[in-house]
Each structure stands twice: as C-alpha cells, then as structure tokens.
Amino acid sequence: MIFTIALRELRTLFLSPLAWSILAVVQLILAFLFLARVELYQIYQPQLAALDNAPGVTEIILPDLLGNAAIVLLLVVPLLTMRLVAEERRNKTLALLLSAPVSMSEIVLGKYLGVLGFLFIVLALIALMPLSLLLGGGIDLGLMLAGFLGLAFLLAGFAAVGLFMSTLTQHPTVAAIATFGALLLFWVLDWSGKGADAAAQGNWLAYLSLFNHYKPFMEGLFSSADAVYHVLLIATFLVLSIRRLDADRLAG
Amino acid sequence: MNDPVLVEVQNVSRYYGERPAIRDVSFTIRRGEVLGFLGPNGAGKTTTMQVLSGNLAPSSGRVLIDGHDLLDDPRAAKAAIGYLPENPPLYRELTVDEYLDYCAALNRIPKPQRREARETAKARCGLKDAGRRLIGNLSKGFQQRVGIAQAIIHLPPLVILDEPTVGLDPIQIREIRNLIRELGRDHGVILSTHILPEVQATCDRVQIIHKGRLVLNDSIEALAHHLKSATLVAGFRQAPDIARLQALPGVTAVQAEDESRVRIFFDPALDPTDAVVRLATDAGWGLHEIAPEKLSLEELFVELTASTGNTTEAAA
Known part of the structure; x- marks a missing residue:
C-alpha cells in the first residue's frame, strides 16, 4: 500500500515538467562545478606528483562535489516536497486517501518514499560524474561510497523536513519557504559553535547542525553517531507529519 | 425493511x-x-x-x-465505504484509467482483478470511451462521473x-x-x-x-405528506368574489394575489377543493387553474424547526 502511494507520487512528479527541469538544472550546475574542479586538478597535477603523500584525485574532487550538491539540493528539495500534502489539501484530493482503507502512517510513508525515490534518481545522476573518471583512471570507491551515503542521509533528512512543512499548510509556496528556512537554519547552526569539535565543548547548537554531521561523510568517514543523527532527524519529522495529519482529522 | x-x-x-x-x-x-x-x-x-x-x-x-x-x-x-466528497478528489494530471487503477489499488483490490473492477465501474458510470483521456481535460459532468466511479470501484x-x-x-x-x-x-x-x-x-x-440537528427522519411518502400544506392556489379569468369564497365551508382565509389569482387557506380536515370548483363554474368565473400549494424546502424547514421547537418546549 505504501508503495502504491509512493509510485503514484513519483509518477506524478514526472508527469509535470518540474521533475525534469530539476534534474536538468541540478545536473547542469553540478557538472559545471565538477568540470571546473577536474580542470583545477589537471593544472596542479605536476606539483601534486612531487609531494609525498599527496591527496588523490577522489580526495580533491569528491568533497567539493558533495558540498556543492548539498547546497544546490538544499534549494531544490523544498520545491519537490512543497506539494506533497499542501497541494492535495488545496485541491481537496486528500479525502481520497483519508477515506480509503489506508492508515495515516501508510499515507505519510508512501508520500515520503515517493519523493525519496526521486531524490535517489538525482543522487544516481550525480554519482555518474565521479564514476566517469573511471574511464581514465582509478578513484577511491570507498571514499565515494561514504560520501554518497552521507548525501543520501542528508537528502532523506531534507525530504522529511519538507514533508512535515507541507502538512502544516495548504499553500505549497508557504511550505517551500518554511522548508527552505528550516533547512538553512539546520545547516548554519554550527556557525555559532565555530568548528567541528564544538560538540566536545558542549555546544549543543552546533551539535544539532546538519552540516556537522555531513562533513565526516564527505571526508570518507562513516561514523554511526552521525548516521543515527540522520535517522533520528528523519524519524522525528515523519512522526510529526503523521501526528499533524491525525490532528487535522480530530480538530478540523 | x-x-x-x-x-x-x-x-x-x-x-x-x-x-x-x-x-x-x-x-x-x-x-x-x-x-x-x-x-x-x-x-x-x-x-x-x-x-x-x-x-x-x-x-x-x-x-x-x-x-x-x-x-x-x-x-x-x-x-x-466509497466516498464522493463535494469536490471530487481527482488528480487532474492522470488519465481516467490511471486514476481508477490507483483508486482500486488504494482500496486493496488484488492486482489481477483491478482491470475488471475498473472496467465495470467505468461501464456503470458511462465512462467507457473516456479511459485514455486526461481528467483535467474532462467536462465537469464527466469529472463528477469519474468521482462516482472512484467511489464504487471496490463495490x-x-x-x-x-x-x-x-x-x-x-x-x-x-x-x-x-x-x-x-x-x-x-x-x-x-x-x-x-x-x-x-x-x-x-x-x-x-x-x-x-x-446541525436532525429534524426529520422519515420515508419518502411521509415527506410528501409534510409537503402538503393547507393552501390552494386558484386562477380565474374574471375577478372572483372573495366574500363568496370565504363563505365556503372549511375555508379559513382568502388572499388575493392579484386581479384573478387567489390563495385559499383552509382547515385540513375539510378540503374545499370540490366546493371551490363548483362555485367557480356556477358563477362563471372561468377557473383555469387550481392546485394545492406545495411547500418549498425553506418553508418545510421553518415548519419542521418550528414544530420541533414546540415539542421540546412541551417536553421541558
């Protein structure tokens, strides 16, 4: 049942030009940044070769690509998630789901997985860029795997926040702006702490920052604490979404 | 029953x-x-x-x-249950077939039977030839039918x-x-x-x-009874003599609508319709229309709410 809903979400996305334009724009911008970075590597290759223990091509290109991807997607995900519930509420199509023998959790999870499916397509397209380097040489697949796992977690978190914001309103634009604001806030929380070891200093604001839990992944470090942070973030916002829709039914 | x-x-x-x-x-x-x-x-x-x-x-x-x-x-x-809300919950970007298949799946119709369920629902709602059309392009009437098809697809x-x-x-x-x-x-x-x-x-x-309150719960025959009021409307070619109408047994009041039309209020126990017809032919007024007046919905509400108001007062 969850997959029925997820599949419809995904299909609807591709029926509108929105999904295609997002795929195109994201790919174009990231490809440009990626190529610029590759060019930079080519320029400095002779100097790097002279160094002992020089960073490899993956280490130079990948964190940069992942960082850019995160920023671009931070702008794009709100546009994808804004319509999930808000638009159905506005078009009064929510009644179809609510009167079907489907539970609220199934509705929320279905919608979430639908948008997640799309984000993973974006992710796969981004992954093709560093993978294309395999044509001309070797890359550090372990580093890449960790990096993209981090990006996947990050996108899943973005989508959960976006879904929740979409359940709050019937205006998709309001949902988009709220999502964007919330994500940006989560992102910049670490500026108050200055530095990654802020957590050690007991700066809980910095500890909450999404960025601080994404950076280790970009550097190829998989830490279960960071993974748990993302899972908790996702679960929290999904539960909040379910509660919010239930409250709709109770309080009208 | x-x-x-x-x-x-x-x-x-x-x-x-x-x-x-x-x-x-x-x-x-x-x-x-x-x-x-x-x-x-x-x-x-x-x-x-x-x-x-x-x-x-x-x-x-x-x-x-x-x-x-x-x-x-x-x-x-x-x-x-199958539910058709006031605004049919349609996804405008899907075709009728896609939409109904989705509804069938939501209602847990097993996959092999979905096609048949969809075709039956379409046939019942007169949507046979609309299967491949986009819902957003359908007329309001057809959209309404899709809405009903959606409500009955899982029987x-x-x-x-x-x-x-x-x-x-x-x-x-x-x-x-x-x-x-x-x-x-x-x-x-x-x-x-x-x-x-x-x-x-x-x-x-x-x-x-x-x-917000139920004021009537009855069979359709009983409703017809409620709708009959103790009023006749009669139209004449010549202006009738109001005083003579008023004198008929059972008539409680006569109100002239205009030159030739009157509204006759009567005691429900003594229906004066026959008497009015007889008087009109005898006097040569040229009766061309006579009918019991039906209550409009608004008047029915007024009557029902007024009467329930009375009974609750009586009960209290």
Missing part, C-alpha cells in the same frame, strides 16, 4: 472549536436503501458525510460501519455521495439519478443535497438536517 443494518450512527456531535456543526445526530442505514440527506447550505450535511467517511473524527458519539467502529477499526470500516456496501449532481446539466442529472437508483439496489447509498425534488426522485428515505 429487514435488510441488515449497514451504518449505525450513535449520538454523533462535531464541534469546530466552540461552534457545533452537528449535534447529537443518530440514524441507521440498511442495505439496499437510498437515504437522502437534505438540508440548506451550512446545515451540517457535509460535516456528517465527512464524519461517516472517516475524514473527520466525531467530537463525541460513534459510527459503526458494517459492524466495525470507525475509530477503533478504521481499516475494516473504511473498506466498506463497497455503503456509498456516500455529497451533492453528486451539483454543476451538472439536466440530462447528466437524470443519468446520475438513474445511476444512484441502480446503486441503491445492492448497495446502501447516502446522498446529500439541498434540492428537494432530487430526494423525491431518488431516495427511499429522507432525513432533514437543520442547524
């Missing part, structure tokens, strides 16, 4: 904040029965429909559908239709009414409307809701 009870609504109230939308509403629907839910705008029809369909939780009271409590066992209860025991004929042309209205009658043969149907003739044309039983 001995068909099994499909829906039992027990003392349901629903508040929006402080404002009550429906108050202490109880009724039942049996299989094979078309129940008309009649009320002016804002009376609580849609709220009742939303509570029945599980879109709103009642503030108090409970709803049993096919024996399942809507709050305790929502999945089983919701499997037994639910109970079909809830909220104002199904709004915005349709007269031919479509007739088709939809026929469809509703047909549905009423093997489903329970509950239908809300603010159009009195619609209820008379399609329903077996009628409920009237006014300001």
